[in-house]
Amino acid sequence: MKYLFLIIIVLLVWGFLIEPHLLVVKHYKLKSETMQGLRIVFASDFHIGKYSKSRLKRIVKLINKQNANLVLLGGDFIKGHDGVGSLGIEEQALELAKIKSPVISVLGNHDGWYDKELVRDTLKEHGIRVLENSSVKEQGVCVAGLEDLQTAFPDISKALKDTTSPRILLSHTPDIYYDVEEEVDLILAGHTHGGQICIPFFGAPVVPSKYGSKFAERIINDGKNLMIITKGLGTSILPVRINSVPEIVVIEYE
Numbered sequence: 001m002k003y004l005f006l007i008i009i010v011l012l013v014w015g016f017l018i019e020p021h022l023l024v025v026k027h028y029k030l031k032s033e034t035m036q037g038l039r040i041v042f043a044s045d046f047h048i049g050k051y052s053k054s055r056l057k058r059i060v061k062l063i064n065k066q067n068a069n070l071v072l073l074g075g076d077f078i079k080g081h082d083g084v085g086s087l088g089i090e091e092q093a094l095e096l097a098k099i100k101s102p103v104i105s106v107l108g109n110h111d112g113w114y115d116k117e118l119v120r121d122t123l124k125e126h127g128i129r130v131l132e133n134s135s136v137k138e139q140g141v142c143v144a145g146l147e148d149l150q151t152a153f154p155d156i157s158k159a160l161k162d163t164t165s166p167r168i169l170l171s172h173t174p175d176i177y178y179d180v181e182e183e184v185d186l187i188l189a190g191h192t193h194g195g196q197i198c199i200p201f202f203g204a205p206v207v208p209s210k211y212g213s214k215f216a217e218r219i220i221n222d223g224k225n226l227m228i229i230t231k232g233l234g235t236s237i238l239p240v241r242i243n244s245v246p247e248i249v250v251i252e253y254e
Contacts, residue, residue: 015197015242020235021055023062026247028219028228032185034166035141035253041066041101042249044074044172044190045108047234048087056087056095059233059248064100066250069139071101073128074190075108075148075172079234083114093126102138103128104145108172108191110236112151131170133158142167144184149173156180174215174229186251187227192216194231194244204244217244 032038041063048056063071073096079086096103105128111119120130129136131145133155142163146154154176159169166185174189194217195204209215220227233246 011242015240019241019243019245020239022245023058023233024245024247025062025066026230026249028249028251030186030226030251030253032166032253035185038070038139038141038253039066039068040168040251040253041068041071042074042188042228042230042251043071043233044230045076045193045232045234045236046092047076047079047110047232047236048092049079050085050087053087053091053095056092060095060098063248064098066248068101068250070141070143071099071103072143072168072170072188073103073105074170074188074230074232075106076110076190076232076234076236077108077119077123078110078114081110081113086114089119089122093122093128096123096128097126104136104138104143104170105130106145106170106172107132107148107152109148109150112148116151131159135159135161135163135167140166141185143170144168145170146172146176149175156182160184169225173209174220174227175209175211177215177220177225177227178223180223180225183224185226187225188230188249189227190230190232192229192232193234193236193241196235196238196241196244198243200243 135144144159173191203213204216
């Protein structure tokens with residue numbers, strides 16, 4: 001019994017005090033004749049706390065260290081539903097503006113619950129393009145971005161209208177995957193945090209997706225398109241992560 005108690009204490013210390021503060025880089029290498037040589041950073045689910053500005057500085061520093069051609073953000077800058085415990089979006093935007101590569105973003109459900117217009121406009125004021133069922137061409141790639149599924153109305157057809165290959169579809173949630181009828185080169189999503197708690201051999205018991213643990217964190221390629229889901233950077237509801245280390249994603253095209 002004492003060993004079980006000790007294991008529980010160690011897991012609680014690790015899950016609440018250590019792992020949520022870690023930060024790693026997850027690398028993917030993909031092949032594409034049209035995007036050969038392109039290096040993309042994808043980061044999502046920041047959930048930056050009021051007293052965690054140093055955390056955001058560290059994230060920006062790590063992003064810059066990747067020397068990416070393009071940086072894509074998956075939203076959820078705000079922590080909590082009402083933003084009371086969140087670092088102000090103005091302060092966040094000032095730090096994110098220090099990213100040296102072109103930056104394109106979508107918004108997440110927490111941004112929508114807080115104040116979608118404020119988050120969007122503040123990011124734009126600091127040079128970060130925010131896509132809402134729209135697209136932009138950067139580094140020879142059409143990047144299409146969707147509105148959030150929980151707080152707005154994602155329109156895939158509108159977002160992809162007038163886009164040509166190569167094209168990347170950016171969505172906060174992965175749950176749009178099977179609704180994408182057109183072929184795109186890549187779908188990027190976050191939202192699920194890898195489940196935050198992932199039990200070895202069993203997976204994540206709680207995942208905010210109608211597809212459950214399948215969309216916790218992995219490459220999905222059982223439809224028309226390839227999708228990469230990131231575990232993200234922050235936490236939601238409980239400030240805990242176990243076997244779901246915060247990450248930024250680096251995609252290199254060969």
